[in-house]
Amino acid sequence: MAIDVRHNQSDAFKDMMANTSQQDAPPRFSITRILLSNEFGLLVLIVLFATIFATISPAFLSKFSLYALGRTAAVNIMIGFSMMVVIITGGLNLSVGAIGVSAAMFSGLLMESFGMPWPLAVAGGLAVGAALGAINGIIIVRTGLHSFIITLATMSIFFGIMIFLTHAESYRGISPVFTGFGRMKLFSIISPLLLVTIVVALGLSVLFRFTALGREFLATGANERAAELSGIRVQRMITYCHMLSGVLAGVAGLMLVSRTGAAIPSMAGQLGQDWLLPAFLGPVLGGTLLTGGRVSVLGTLLGSFLVTMLTTGLLLMQVGAFWVQTYLGLLLLFAVLVDLVRRSYLQRRKLI
Amino acid sequence: MSLKRLITTLVAIGAIPTAALADPSSRIALIPGGPHPYFAAWEQAGADAAKEFNLGEAEYKVPQKWELGLQNQMLESLVTQGYNGFLIFPGDPVGTVAIANELADTGAPVIALAGCLKDPSDAQFCMGTDTGNSAYLGTKELLKELGSGAKIAHFTGFLVDPNTQLRIDAVERAAKEEGAEVIQVIADIDAPEPAEEKINAYLAAHASEVDGIITTAWVPAVVASSALRKIGDKRIKMVGIDHDEVVLQAIKDGFVHGTMLQNPYGQGYIGSYAADKLRTGCTVKADAPFKSNALTDKFIDSGTVFAGIDDVDNYVGSMQAITETLFATFESTYLDC
Numbered sequence: 118m119a120i121d122v123r124h125n126q127s128d129a130f131k132d133m134m135a136n137t138s139q140q141d142a143p144p145r146f147s148i149t150r151i152l153l154s155n156e157f158g159l160l161v162l163i164v165l166f167a168t169i170f171a172t173i174s175p176a177f178l179s180k181f182s183l184y185a186l187g188r189t190a191a192v193n194i195m196i197g198f199s200m201m202v203v204i205i206t207g208g209l210n211l212s213v214g215a216i217g218v219s220a221a222m223f224s225g226l227l228m229e230s231f232g233m234p235w236p237l238a239v240a241g242g243l244a245v246g247a248a249l250g251a252i253n254g255i256i257i258v259r260t261g262l263h264s265f266i267i268t269l270a271t272m273s274i275f276f277g278i279m280i281f282l283t284h285a286e287s288y289r290g291i292s293p294v295f296t297g298f299g300r301m302k303l304f305s306i307i308s309p310l311l312l313v314t315i316v317v318a319l320g321l322s323v324l325f326r327f328t329a330l331g332r333e334f335l336a337t338g339a340n341e342r343a344a345e346l347s348g349i350r351v352q353r354m355i356t357y358c359h360m361l362s363g364v365l366a367g368v369a370g371l372m373l374v375s376r377t378g379a380a381i382p383s384m385a386g387q388l389g390q391d392w393l394l395p396a397f398l399g400p401v402l403g404g405t406l407l408t409g410g411r412v413s414v415l416g417t418l419l420g421s422f423l424v425t426m427l428t429t430g431l432l433l434m435q436v437g438a439f440w441v442q443t444y445l446g447l448l449l450l451f452a453v454l455v456d457l458v459r460r461s462y463l464q465r466r467k468l469i
Numbered sequence: 470m471s472l473k474r475l476i477t478t479l480v481a482i483g484a485i486p487t488a489a490l491a492d493p494s495s496r497i498a499l500i501p502g503g504p505h506p507y508f509a510a511w512e513q514a515g516a517d518a519a520k521e522f523n524l525g526e527a528e529y530k531v532p533q534k535w536e537l538g539l540q541n542q543m544l545e546s547l548v549t550q551g552y553n554g555f556l557i558f559p560g561d562p563v564g565t566v567a568i569a570n571e572l573a574d575t576g577a578p579v580i581a582l583a584g585c586l587k588d589p590s591d592a593q594f595c596m597g598t599d600t601g602n603s604a605y606l607g608t609k610e611l612l613k614e615l616g617s618g619a620k621i622a623h624f625t626g627f628l629v630d631p632n633t634q635l636r637i638d639a640v641e642r643a644a645k646e647e648g649a650e651v652i653q654v655i656a657d658i659d660a661p662e663p664a665e666e667k668i669n670a671y672l673a674a675h676a677s678e679v680d681g682i683i684t685t686a687w688v689p690a691v692v693a694s695s696a697l698r699k700i701g702d703k704r705i706k707m708v709g710i711d712h713d714e715v716v717l718q719a720i721k722d723g724f725v726h727g728t729m730l731q732n733p734y735g736q737g738y739i740g741s742y743a744a745d746k747l748r749t750g751c752t753v754k755a756d757a758p759f760k761s762n763a764l765t766d767k768f769i770d771s772g773t774v775f776a777g778i779d780d781v782d783n784y785v786g787s788m789q790a791i792t793e794t795l796f797a798t799f800e801s802t803y804l805d806c
Contacts, residue, residue: 174550181548285628289563377566
């Protein structure tokens with residue numbers, strides 16, 4: 118379920134909200150609340166579309182198809198997480214692709230040119246992701262400019278420096294153990310990359326639900342001023358969120374390295390722009406608010422999975438290639454409208 | 470006689486036994502990296518090959534965007550749909566190797582078309598334009614017109630495409646050999662918006678300093694041709710690439726000196742034929758006379774030729790001879806059947 122701290126920045130306010138929720142809201146885990154949740158809606162859509170695709174094209178449920186779907190979804194979900202952890206602060210990170218590729222290329226460099234063992238190279242890549250994320254965060258809090266502008270600029274800067282340093286050449290000297298991981302099939306059907314994504318999702322859920330740090334991230338996004346008055350070091354939280362975003366983008370980049378067997382500068386397209394759509398679709402469909410303060414890790418996971426499944430299903434149904442984008446756009450619109458209806462229903466019933 | 474008619478005739482005369490042996494269960498997919506006018510000829514080439522070689526189908530499937538991930542997803546989907554032969558323009562010469570190997574593992578022949586995969590890969594071979602050579606020959610043609618001491622600008626494709634660096638190097642080499650100087654390279658512009666912006670801005674500021682222009686990607690060739698027409702000064706000589714109508718008309722009107730033609734139809738047609746042969750029992754000859762390029766040692770040059778004002782009306786004919794020669798001897802040269 119989504120975690121929302123938009124209205125509980127101060128203890129007094131928290132108490133007030135607690136009292137209010139006790140009087141008006143249904144029990145925390147009521148069936149109604151679950152049925153009306155974003156996540157349940159996404160689950161229904163996933164089952165619905167999977168049934169449609171499987172009926173029209175039985176090959177949709179073939180082992181290869183399911184394996185490929187899981188592998189692709191794993192990366193898309195991770196990209197969604199990378200954006201999600203910045204969106205919760207009310208910000209954006211347009212440089213997720215550029216950071217992910219830079220981290221992956223650095224890992225490739227360490228493995229190929231310096232002969233480093235893959236765990237160290239992976240750690241190095243993730244450190245680069247964190248560092249680039251930190252640069253974003255520091256510039257944003259120091260300048261006070263919106264993250265949209267800053268990350269739009271750093272997207273070009275990070276990508277440009279990476280292309281300059283690598284001369285757009287790929288690194289193929291990747292450890293066979295590492296590349297074997299991306300091509301492995303568990304029970305002929307499950308990609309280990311999907312397991313990585315699930316582990317990260319669990320970690321993020323724990324962070325936001327059970328740790329003070331996670332709550333402080335959300336409080337910062339809900340209302341910066343109130344969070345500051347509550348003693349939260351807002352600027353530090355924003356920087357941490359961007360660092361986390363950089364690390365998650367690095368994980369996504371490294372998953373692609375493992376899957377393709379090489380670190381390639383074009384893995385996220387020109388300037389890393391190919392990652393922007395999956396980066397936004399997952400969190401937005403999943404119920405993470407663009408205004409900040411609310412996160413849904415499960416929603417992002419399901420949203421990204423739905424988009425990946427829809428693309429795969431449409432391709433399988435031989436829908437004209439150019440219609441796939443149209444259908445994806447329609448899905449996004451449909452999901453936003455359904456969410457709007459859901460919200461008004463909840464408000465009318467005083468459930469929120 | 471059109472290229473299509475020529476090849477039909479060739480097949481009718483010389484390759485009837487080939488058609489008889491072809492397998493209607495062959496389902497060949499021709500997949501570019503994304504939408505681009507260069508690949509449009511593949512659709513007709515596949516359709517013609519399917520008809521003339523009695524293939525089940527040879528379908529042109531375009532990923533909706535230039536995204537490596539989308540191309541991979543489409544390829545995986547095509548396997549699930551039962552396609553059993555693949556002609557692929559690699560979204561990335563290294564990044565596409567893994568999926569190409571997975572396709573080959575299903576028993577489907579994979580041929581890299583118009584662009585190569587980096588060795589080692591399980592692709593049977595690569596058939597395309599020798600991009601470096603095309604850029605080199607194009608620059609030589611330009612400098613024949615301009616003479617030594619000329620100052621030229623080079624407009625080219627995306628830097629993430631390793632072919633771009635090959636083109637840049639080839640143009641530099643040709644210029645050096647002819648005593649000319651490349652005073653500006655503008656890359657990353659094989660899309661309308663950046664090409665319009667950068668080429669127009671450059672010519673607005675520096676047209677007087679430039680004697681010639683070489684373009685080695687489709688969109689920059691079109692945009693530069695239009696820009697020279699707008700400027701109206703025929704002093705600047707240009708050699709473009711490919712056969713866009715804008716470029717061909719600019720050659721006829723004297724705004725562009727010529728263009729380096731490539732052979733996408735021949736690639737799609739012969740590639741479909743080869744994929745079917747490889748699927749139905751033929752193998753690639755161990756001693757096939759492949760060429761080498763920066764990516765692979767199994768390269769077949771599908772041909773490139775310069776077309777100036779005298780050849781532009783018959784540019785299809787200019788490629789026919791190359792396609793005819795390649796097709797007529799393809800099986801005996803490259804395959805063991």
